[in-house]
Amino acid sequence: MSEFQTKVSPDSETFARNRKDMLALVERMRALEARAAAKSEERRPVFDKRGQLSPRERVSALLDPGLPFLELYNMASYLVDDPDPDTSIPGASIILGIGYVEGVRAMVFADDAGINAGAMTQKSVDKALGAIAIAERQKLPFIHLVESAGADLMRYTVELWAHGGGMFAGLARLSAAGIPVITVLHGASTAGGAYQPGLSDYVIGVRGNGMAMLAGAALVQAATGEAAQDADLGGAEMHAATTGLVEYLAANDAHGIEIAREVVSGLGWKACGPALPVCAEPLLPPDQIAGVVPVDYRTPCDMREVAARIADGSDLREFKPDFGPATLCLQARIMGQPVGLIGNNGPLDPDGAAKATHFLQAMDQAGTPVVFLNNTTGYMVGTASERAGMIKHGAKMIQAVTNLRVPKITLYTGASFGAGNYGMCGYAFGADFLFTWPNAMTGVMGGAQAALTMEQVARRTAERKGVEADEARLAAQRAKITAHFDRQSDAFYTSGRVLDMGMIDPRDTRAVLGFCLHTCQEARARQLNPNSFGVARI
Template identity: 65%
Template sequence: MTAFTSKIVSTSDSYVTNRQEMLSLIDDLHALKDRARDLSERRRPIFEQRGQLTPRERVVRLLDPGMPFLELFGLANYMVDTDDREKSIPGASSITGIGFINGVRCMICASDSGINAGAMTQKSGEKLRNCQDIAIDKKLPFVHLVESAGANLLKYQVESWAWGGGGFQRLAKLSAAGIPTFVVLHGPSTAGGAYLPGMSDYVIGIKGRGRASLGGAALVRAATGEISDEEELAGSEMHATTTGLVEYLAEDDAHGLLIARDIVGRLDWNKNCARPTIETFEEPIYDPDEIAGVVPVDYRKPYDVREVVARLVDGSEFDEFKPRYGSTLVCLQASIYGHAVGIVGNNGPIDPDSAAKGGQFFQLCDQADIPIIFLNNITGYMVGKEYEQRGMIKHGSKMIQAVANVRVPKLTLYIGASFGAGNYGMGGFAYEPDFLFAWPNAQTGVMGGEQAATTMEQVARGVAERKGQDVDEEAFAAQKARLIHHFDSQADAFYTSGRLLDQGVIDPRDSRKVLGFALQTCWEARNRTLHPNSFGVARL
C-alpha cells in the first residue's frame, strides 16, 4: 500500500478555525452527558446512606479495570420529553455499552436510579431493546444491573407498553440462541419489570435492597386490601429461599457485582470463539487528534476525505479503487488495527459514475469478506437533466441495492452532511449498519433547511404566478425562516441521537479506537459458535 502525503498545515487559519469550532462542539457533547451524570450524583448521599454504590460505580466495579468500554446511546431521549434544549436530560435513565467482564466481551445495561429512581423515559425501552438486538447479533452475554421505579404512569402511552414486551421477548431469544443473560437485582423491579429477572438465566439479588414482584405493596393493598411487608412480598432473601427466582444472594452491591464477574468467568465463554490472529500494524503517521482541524464544522466547506482516512488507518496507508473514475466517491482499501477494511468517503455529491463505482466496490468487499466503513458526508445524488439522462436513478438504485444486500459488517460514521437518498447509499440508519456513530458536527435529514425552504419558496411562487396573485415578499421571507428552523432544528447530531437514529455521538478524535473496537466485536461474533436450544432456559 501507499502512504498518503497530507497537505494539511496545522498553522493555517482554516485549520485553526476548524479545530476551535469542532472542539467547541465536543465540549457541548461532554456538557450534555455531564447533565445526566451530575443529576444522578445529587443522590449520592442517599445511596451512601443505604450502603449502596451509585449506578456508575456499579458499572465500574463490574468491568475489567483498564479495558475499553464503548458507550452506546449516550444521548438517548435528549429533546424527546421536552423542547427545552437547556433542560433536557440525555441518557434515558440508563447506562449502556459494550465492555469486558473477566475477559469476556459483554453487553451491559444499568438502571440510572439516581435519576427519578430509574423510572423509564419515552426512549428507555427502545434503548434497552436496541442493546438487546446488538447482543443477539454480536453474540454478547447480556448483563443488566436493575434498580428502577418502572414506567412513569403519568406519561403512559399505549404504544410504549405494547413495544415494551419486546424487551422480555428478546431475553427469551437471547437465552434460546445460547447467549446467557444475567440480572443483578440492586433495587426494586416491579410489575412488568419483574420479568427482567424472571426472564434472565442468572439472577443475583442484593440482600435487603433487591426486590421483584408483579405488584408492589401499595398496588397489592389497593387491588386486594392485603397489607404486605415489602421484603416478604418481593425481597431477594424471599426469592432465594422460597420462589427460587434468585440463584445467588449477595450481601451488598459490591458483593453482587463480584458474584456476577465470577459467574461470567466460570462460563468459559471464550472457548467457543477462535482466537484472533495477532496482526502487526503501525499507528497512523498522522495524529488522529488532527481530525478536529481537518474537518470544517460547516458541511458546505469542501475538504479531501482522504485527509481523514490518513488519520484513521494503519500507517496512513491505503490503495485507492478507480481514483480517476467517479471521483466524488472515494473508495479505499486499508487496514485498522490489522483488520482489512474497505472505506468509502465523499468528496462531493454522488453522480452516475460514482454510484456505479460504489456499487461495484461494495460487491468486491462482500466477495472478499472485508468489512465496509462508510465515512458519510453526502448532500445527495446529483439532479438535473444531464444526470437524469445519464441514468442517475438506475445507477443510484444499484448502489443502494448493493449497500442493502452486502453480507459483510458495515460500520458507518456520520462525519458531516447526510441528506436524502445519499444517506441510504452511504450505509445510513435504515440500512442497518452493524455500528453507526455520529460526530458532533453531523447534520442528517431529507435535505438541508436552506434547500428545503428555497424549494418550497419556488413552488409557492409558481402557484402564485399561475393564479395571477401578487407575491407577498414579507410572508415569503417569514415562511422561509420558519422552514429553515424547522428542518435544521431536527438535523443536528445531538437531536437525532436523542431519537436513537445512531448509537451515539463520539469525539471525532476517538474514531480510530471506536472503529477498531467495533471491528473486533464484529469479528468475534462471526467466529463464535453458539449452542442454541428451542425455548431458552426455563426458570424452574
C-alpha cells in the same frame, strides 16, 4: 498501498478555525454527559443510606480495570422528554456500553436509579432494544444491573407499553440463541420490569434491597385489600428460598457484582478472536481530524484526509480514482483489520454510485468489513443525472448496501441527506454500528434547500394565479422552514432520538472503529449453543 500525502497544514488559519469549532461541539457533548452524571450523583445520600453503590460505581466495579469501554446511545432522550437544551438530561436513565468482564467482551446495561428512580421513557425502551439487538448480533453476554421504578407513568404513552414488550422478546431470543443473560437485582424491579429477571438465565439478588414483584404493597392493598410487605411480595431473600427466581444471594452491591463476574468467568467465554496484530499507527495523527473537517457541511472537505488519519500507517489504496471521483472507495487497514472505506467528496452521481456498487460487491466477496464515512447532500439531481440513469444506479447501490454480508460500520461525519443517507448505510440499513460526530447533519434535505423548494412552489403558484408574490411572507416562510429542518437535522437532536448508536469525539474515531471491527470479528468466530426456548425457570 501507498502513504497518503496530506494537503492540510496544521499551522493554517483554516485548520485552527475548524479545530476550534469542532472542539466546541465536543465540549458541548461532554458537558451533557457530565450533566447526566451530576444529576444521578444528587441521589447519592439515598444510596449511602441503603448501603448501596451508585449506578456508575456498579458499572465500574463490574468492568475489568484498564480495558476499553465503548459507551452506546450516550445522547438518548436529549431534547425529547425535556425540550429545553439548558436542562434536558441525556442517557434515558440507562448506562450502557460494551466492555470486558473477566476478559469477556460483554454488553453492560445498568439502570441509572439516580435519575427519576431509573424510570423508563420511550427512548429508554429504544435504547434497551438497541442494546439487545447489538448483543444478539455480536454474540455478547448481556449483563443487566437492575434498579428501576419501571415505566415512567407521568410520561406514559401506549407506544411505550407496546414497544416495551420487545425487551421481553429480545431477552428470550438472546437466551434461545445461546447468549447468556445475567441480572444483578440491586433494587426494585416491579410490574413489567419484574419479568426481566424472570427472563434472565442467572439472577443475583442483593439481600435487603433487591426486589422483583408484579405489584408493590400499596398496589396489592388497593387492588385486593391484602396487607403485605414489599419484602414478602418480592424480596431477594424470598425469591432465593421460595420461588427460585434468584440463584445467588449477595450480601451487598459489591458482593453481587463479584458474583456476576464469577458467573461470567464460569461461562468459558474467553476471547475467541485471533490475537490482535501489531499494527502501525497513522503517520497523520487522529487528533488532527478536529482541524481537518469543517463543522459546516457546505464547506468542502476531502474525506481522504479523514481516512488517512484513521488508517494504519496512513496507507490507502484508492479504487477507480478517476471514475465517479466524488465518491471515494478506499482500501486500508484499521487496527490491523482490512477494511473498505466509502466516503463522499460531493453528491453521489451515477458513476459514483456504480463504482460504489462494484466496490461493495468486491468487499463482500473478500469478506472485508466496510466503513461508510457519510458526507453527502444526496444523489445528484438534474437532467444530465437523470438521463445518465441516476435512479437505477442509486438503486443498485442501495441494494448492495442493504444486502452486504460483511460487517458494516457507519459514521456521520458531515452531511447525510435524502437517499444519499440510504446509499451510505444510514439508520435503516442494518449497520453493525452507527455513530455520529457532533457536527453531523442528517435528514431528508438541508433547511436552506427545503426552504428554497417551497419558495419556488409558492412563486409558481402565484404566477399561475397572475398575482405578485408576497416577498415579506416568503421571507418569513423561508426562515421558518430553514429553522424547522435544520433543528431536526442537528446531531444532538437526532442522537437524542436514538437515530444512531451514540455520539463520539471525532478524534476517537480510529479507536472506536478498531474496537467495533474486533467486536464483529470476534462475533463471527464464536460458536453458540442455541436451543428452542431459552433457559426456562420451571
